Amino acid sequence: MKAVAIFEHGGVDKLQLTELPKPEAGPDDVIIHVKAVALNRLDLWVREGLPGLKLQMPFTLGSDVAGVVDVVGAAVTTVKPGQRVTINPGWWDTTCEFCVRGDHPLCVNFKIFGEHLPGGYAEFLRVPSRNVLPMPDDFDFVETCAAPLAFLTAWRALITRGRLQAGEDVVILGAGSGVSTAAMQIAKYAGARVFATSHSDEKLARARDLGADVLINYAKTEWEKEIFRITNKRGADVVVDAVGDATWLKSLRALRKGGRLVTYGATTGPNPAEEIRLIFWKQLEIIGTTMANQGEFLDVMRLIFARKLKPVVDVVLPLEHAAQAHERLAKNEQFGKIVLTV
Ligand SMILES: [Zn+2]
Known part of the structure; x- marks a missing residue:
């Protein structure tokens, strides 16, 4: 063959x-x-x-x-x-x-x-x-x-592992990746307010078409400060970070007290500086996730085949x-x- x-x-x-x-x-x-x-x-x-x-x-x-x-x-x-x-x-x-x-x-x-x-x-x-x-x-x-891979990863990351609830603020880093395009739609479907980041205004415009509510160009602004400003200094409930080295510390800063950082990858490197005081003082949760079980796969594929997710x-x-x-x-x-x- x-x-x-x-x-x-x-x-x-x-x-x-x-x-x-x-x-x-x-x-x-x-x-x-x-x-x-x-x-x-x-x-x-x-x-x-x-x-x-x-x-x-x-x-x-x-x-x-x-x-x-x-x-x-x-x-x-x-x-x-x-x-x-x-x-x-x-x-x-x-x-x-x-x-x-x-x-x-x-x-x-x-x-x-x-x-x-x-x-x-x-x-x-x-x-x-x-x-x-x-x-x-x-x-x-x-x-x-x-x-399959993008949606089952995003589904488990947000719904099962991240326990995302309607009304929560969720930050999806890097709007262009396959998993991010899935995660933005799933977060919207779950009733969250979706913050998307990218270095490209063109990608952010497409993120808006997928349901992202707040668009932040990280080449033009410090995205974690922008999130604090927009949430009235509260911070986000959930940050989905598969970027790694380049964003990890900012993700910890962008979270509200008791917030959850969900990671499924480390595209820019696997050994970020970590501010442990931020983790215990803000009582953050760091949640790892990868792939999904068969039930999660069937759940998300059913929504795709029903054209609820694209x-x-x-x-x-x-x-x-x-x-x-x-x-x-x-x-x-x-x-x-x-x-x-x-
Ligand atoms: Zn086994």
């Missing part, structure tokens, strides 16, 4: 168009004929290499796919060949103590397609049948593949242009998801 794979870690030139063996279905597996695959920042990290991540090369990236069921294993009864589907990009073993509780992203063997397991930069992808979700007829592959697609490129897509994401030029068609 045709695929874009890496044979070693490194720059965008390591993304090679190649032929790989088509995966075969075990009893509980589904082989998906991939039609579209969305990028995540994770793709850049995996291409470059992550500490402790040892991959069998050649390796295919890509966590978010939509396509058509090609083959199903003998034990699969939930989907049939020819059905249009997307996937939960997380893999869990179903047996550890956390899986038994339904805390799938805490699974001791948790994996992600495109990070630890082969992903969707390929004509065919093998996943367990439990990962497969049929998609409605009126959704196309491009908009569908743009949803996947935001930045550009669509053919799979062969994966390197160009990676460069666009690395430069933060995107607003929403970059999608490759296979």
Whole structure:
């Protein structure tokens, strides 16, 4: 089958168009004929290499796919060949103590397609049948593949872990990322007042279209002071910060007493200066989150398929242009998801 794979870690030139063996279905597996695959920042990290991540090369990236069921294993009864589907990009073993509780992203063997397991930069992808979700007829592959990872991450971050309530003030840092475009809509859906930040007025205008109430250009103003001014020196109830080094201390300052900082990433670096006195004196909560359990995935996908939440697609490129897509994401030029068609 045709695929874009890496044979070693490194720059965008390591993304090679190649032929790989088509995966075969075990009893509980589904082989998906991939039609579209969305990028995540994770793709850049995996291409470059992550500490402790040892991959069998050649390796295919890509966590978010939509396509058509090609083959199903003998034990699969939930989907049939020819059905249009997307996937939960997380893999869990179903047996550890956390899986038994339904805390799938805490699974001791948790994996992600495109990070630890082969992903969707390929004509065919093998996943367990439990990962497969049929998609409605009126959704196309491009908009569908743009949803899962960003929306399930944002849903768990805000609703489950962040405990966001109607009427609260929530700050979403970096308006252009896939997760941010999901988080702004989810926060609005939950009834919160949404503060969005960006260095770009153009991205802020698009954030407003997604429901952001307060737009702050951090290139022109100190955003954490702006939040204090607008909230009458109270501060925000929740800040969602996946930026890391560049924003962490400001996020602590922007929170109200007893506020919650939710983090799912560290794009600018993982070791920020931390003002511990701020944490105890303001009695802040620092909440980590990653991915989501199957229930959260189904909850958020149901709202997408009901068109209450909308996947935001930045550009669509053919799979062969994966390197160009990676460069666009690395430069933060995107607003929403970059999608490759296979
Ligand atoms: Zn488990």
